[in-house]
Amino acid sequence: MTKLASTSKKHPLVCAIAYDGLCTFEFGIAVELFALPRPEFEHWYKFATVKAEPGPVRALGGLTLDADDNLDLLKDASLxxxxxxxxADAPVPEALCAALRHAYDNGARIASICSGVFVLAAAGLLNGKSATTHWRYTDKLAAQYPDIAVDPDVLFVEAGRVFTSAGSAAGLDLGLHIIRQDFGAQVAASVARRLVLPAQRDGGQRQFVPRPEPKSRAGSGLATLQDRIRASIDEHWPIERMANAAATSGRTLARRFQDETGTTPLNWLKVERVSRAAELLENGDIPLSDVWDVCGFGSAETFRREFRKTMGVPPVRYRERLGSPVVG
Structure with a gap:
């Protein structure tokens, strides 16, 4: 279990950074998870909002936020x-960077949600570490900070006392992960129930599964072929059958797929099978033993292997994290 850095392990201090242009959803996640009073628990967090710099804090949606501008508060924070x-290109005030470094050296844990990773990177807290962010920003993060090992696929990354999460809602998963470390699985599950969320999603789960489509569907024979395969995805679709259905050769079909979708016909088919399986798993009424068959995987072993490789978690865990019963 992570050691709490605040002076009180029973009521560790959590500080959320507010800044001009504040992302209200991400800030709301921090407030909901750590600031909301929870009298049902004997021990819970203290919470403070700290401004990144002097001046007004104008939040998205036309809101203005009043907060303490004393960065010295961070030195006593646990999180x-x-x-x-x-x-991503907005400069980070050096005073904020220095305060974060000082707090980290004092034992605090530092966490970012979505584009907040650029603040941690600017402060030098991610040098030589793994990190993630929203998939829209992963390439920019890697280009700007080559010393960071950027993982574009996962929901969150824990690198010692530094935590980074992917797109906005992944901050909920990261927050529950931290609560679980601090107060145990039962408390985290209770918070998740109140939020109507799965009790736990693995950090290694994929942010999303890209489904390559032709650059233009209008008049595209390739799009017609894809629609036909989707309609009979439980059937065997070797490259020869695909080529025959498209009235072309296998080599030409492979070239067209690469040009129009950026992948091969068989890789495209695998992602389509996994995506269809994920949709079925989200419906708890369909037994696991039937999913692989109706998606055309050929065997339960192949289904489990390809699903985990693509989604980052096995099929059973994927269904469990949705709170659906595991049937069959």
Whole structure:
């Protein structure tokens, strides 16, 4: 279990950073998870909002936020949350960077949600570490900070006392993960139930599964072929059958797939099977023993292997994290 850095392990201090241009959803995640009073628990967090810099804090949606501008508060924090940032290219005040470094050296944990990772990177807290962010920003993060090992697929990354999460809602998963570390699985599950969320989603689960489509569906014979395969995805679709259905050769079909979707016909088919399986798993009425068959995997072993490789979690865990019963 992670050691709490605040002076009180029973009521560790959580500080959320507010800034001009504040992302209200990400900030709301921090407030909902750590600031909301929870009298049902004997021990819970203290919470403070700290401004990144002097001046007004104008939040998205036309709101203005009043908060303490005393960065010295961070030195007593057990956990500091950076809920997004005003832009991947927006400079980070050196005073904030210095305060974060000082707090980290003092034992605090530092966490970011979505684009907040750029604040942690600017402060040098991610040098030589793994990190993630929203899939829209992963390439930019890797280009700007080559010393960071950017993982574009996962929901969150824990690298020692530094935590980073993917797109906005992944901050909920990261927050529950931290609560679980601090107060145990039962408390985290209770918080998740109140939020009407799965009790736990693995950090290694994929952010999303891309489904390559032709660049233009209008008049595209490739799009017609894809629609036909989707309609009979439980059937065997070797490259020869695909080529015959498209009235072309296997080599030409492979070239067209690469040009129009950026992948091969068989890789496209695998992703389609996994995506269809995920949709079925989200419906708890369909037994697991039937899913692989109706999606055309050929065997339960192949289904489990390909689903985990693509989604980052096995089929059973994927269904469990949705709170659906595991049937069959």
């Amino acid at each position: 500091i949350i950076v809920p997004g940032w005003r832009g």
